[in-house]
Structures are given as C-alpha cells and as structure tokens.
C-alpha cells in the first residue's frame with residue numbers, strides 16, 4: 196500500500212491491519228506535526244525558554260501504538276528536519292511488520308522500534324519526546340498519564356479516541372465517568388461535549404504534574420475524536436484550570452438549550468511590571484440553575500453533563516500555519532487536503548464562540564414554526580449586534596454569542 200510518501204507491506208490475515216479510513220487522520224497529523232515544528236522553531240528563534248529546551252536535543256516523535264509502523268514511517272519521510280521517530284508495540288507480529296516496513300522505506304537511520312508495553316515504556320522516558328502520537332483502537336484514557344510525563348516541556352500530544360459511544364452518547368455514562376471523569380451529554384452537541392470531556396481528562400491529569408494544556412486543534416472526524424494539545428510546565432497556569440472547566444445543565448431531551456456552571460473563579464490583577472497575580476475563590480452558583488430541574492425554555496427535564504473543558508478548542512495561529520502546510524506552501528501537498536481545508540476553515544471561525552451550538556430545526560419544533568434558512572437567522576442575529584458561525588461537529592448548526600432569549604426572539 197502506498198500512502199503519502201510511505202509504502203507498506205500488509206500481512207493479509209495477521210493481527211496487523213491497514214485502515215484506509217484513517218488516511219485523513221494520518222494526513223491531518225502529518226500537517227499538524229509539521230506546523231507544530233515550525234511554531235516551535237519560531238519560538239526558539241525568539242528565545243522563548245520552553246522551546247529552546249526542546250530544540251537543543253532535536254525533534255523526536257513517539258508513535259506509541261504503532262501496529263504496522265505506517266505512521267512512524269510517514270513522519271520520517273514527510274516531516275523535514277526531524278531527528279528520530281520511535282515506534283512502540285507490544286505484539287511480536289507488529290514488531291516484525293514494523294521492522295520490515297522500515298527497511299522497505301529506507302528509513303532505518305531515522306526510525307527506531309521498541310518491543311515493549313507502551314505505558315511502561317513511556318513511564319521510563321520522562322520528558323523525552325517533542326511529539327507523542329496516541330492512536331489506539333478505542334479509548335486513549337489508559338495511556339494519558341504516561342504520555343503526559345514523556346512529552347517534553349512545550350511538546351505536542353496527539354490523541355485519538357474512537358469510543359464515541361462512550362463519550363458522545365447517553366448509552367454508557369458510567370463508563371464515560373470511569374474513563375474520562377465526566378458525564379456525557381446526548382443529542383446534537385454530544386460530540387463537542389465529548390471532545391471537551393476528553394480534553395478535561397487530559398488537562399486534569401496534566402495538572403497533577405504542574406503541566407497546563409493549550410489546545411491547538413480538537414475535532415470530531417467521522418466516528419472518532421482527534422485532539423492536538425500542547426503541554427507546558429506552568430504551575431501558575433494550572434491554577435486557572437478550574438476557571439476553564441464547567442458542568443452543564445443540558446436540555447438534550449427537549450430544545451437543546453444549555454446553561455453553564457464554571458468550576459472556578461479567578462480575578463486577575465495586572466501589575467506595572469507586566470505580570471499578573473490572581474485571587475482565587477469558589478465559584479458562585481449560576482442563578483439560572485434553580486429551575487426545579489426543568490428547562491426554562493421548553494419545560495423538558497434537564498440533565499447534568501461534565502465536568503468538561505470550557506475554553507477554546509483550537510488555536511488560531513496554529514490553524515493559520517496548518518492551512519499553509521496542507522496546501523503545500525511549506526512542503527508537499529497532502530492527498531486529503533481538500534477535506535482538511537474544509538475542516539480548518541470551519542474550525543477557524545468556531546474560535547470566536549463559546550461552547551456548543553443550536554439547531555434551528557429543533558427550536559422550530561418547540562415553538563411550532565417553519566425552520567428559517569440558516570443565512571436568514573444569521574443575518575437577523577447580526578442586525579441585533581451578535582455574530583454567528585457554524586460548527587464542524589454538525590451540519591445545519593449555528594454557534595453564536597447571542598444569549599438564549601435573543602435566539603428565541605430570532606426564531607419567532
């Protein structure tokens with residue numbers, strides 16, 4: 196099989212398999228790592244302390260659950276200037292495949308393979324890798340702790356979770372809570388809520404080590420979630436995690452509206468020297484929560500979702516860099532670039548807005564009116580002084596900074 200610049204030999208009925216649906220994921224990751232590398236190099240030139248530490252020992256990638264070695268080989272061939280890629284797998288069949296594929300592609304000098312348990316291996320390599328790619332079949336939750344400790348300060352963690360039935364539906368709330376520490380929501384924005392729950396799991400895990408997460412790009416693709424987050428050692432930033440976490444009262448059985456409750460309160464005081472100090476307090480309860488368990492807008496029963504991450508899921512500077520990378524301005528164009536471009540354009544305008552979105556057709560059902568066209572609604576909101584955009588999670592959705600009473604007014 197030829198994919199990107201790599202050519203791999205697939206064993207027909209062995210344990211190792213090739214999943215063509217994942218080409219998009221791998222292309223996206225090649226673009227993301229290339230963009231991250233450029234970002235880190237830019238910072239190193241400016242002399243940001245975090246990244247200069249990274250650059251001193253070279254750029255290294257860990258393909259933590261390697262299977263065929265395809266990812267590791269593509270990184271070696273398609274990410275210019277990297278020093279080493281390590282492919283880890285705990286199956287002897289996989290290791291033989293990886294070994295053969297490394298030779299076929301002539302990358303023995305750059306790609307190293309290790310036969311080991313992934314978690315044990317990562318625990319033994321504290322702050323060693325510039326990038327760790329976790330792409331398991333199922334949940335990445337069991338690998339997070341070890342991965343966070345093995346990423347360098349200022350490094351990149353790439354996480355796939357394919358267990359959407361757990362984090363994006365109401366089928367297994369107990370499993371979601373056990374794996375990710377949050378209650379999932381159901382319905383329209385359940386995937387966005389799921390991404391936020393996974394991110395919260397990463398952030399709380401990292402916070403125990405004084406490490407803070409900076410989400411660069413966190414998206415839902417087909418049936419799975421893919422998150423690119425930067426990890427930095429910052430005991431101060433960790434204290435702000437409560438403020439960027441929330442629980443949500445969601446009307447996911449009715450109109451789809453929601454109410455947020457922040458889990459932290461921090462008042463910043465900026466000093467003349469340019470630094471800031473914070474005064475922390477317990478959050479006060481959102482008054483809109485006292486509705487007797489019923490939705491303010493449609494009277495349906497409310498559910499609790501979260502805790503989950505409440506702040507931005509993407510970084511605009513990083514997305515701008517990715518757009519250049521994908522289109523070959525900074526390298527070879529990727530096969531799935533059209534689809535990646537479409538995704539990047541949508542997520543770029545998501546950044547302006549807070550969590551979640553509404554579906555006009557659902558609101559129309561509640562107030563028994565015909566569904567207005569999306570553009571007409573957006574135009575109306577704009578006239579009232581509010582901006583709006585779309586969500587990559589759901590076609591026909593609107594993200595807006597307008598409060599609920601304005602959204603209802605617009606619908607009527």
Ligand SMILES: [Zn+2]
Nearest residue numbers: 446450490493
């Ligand atoms: Zn409702």
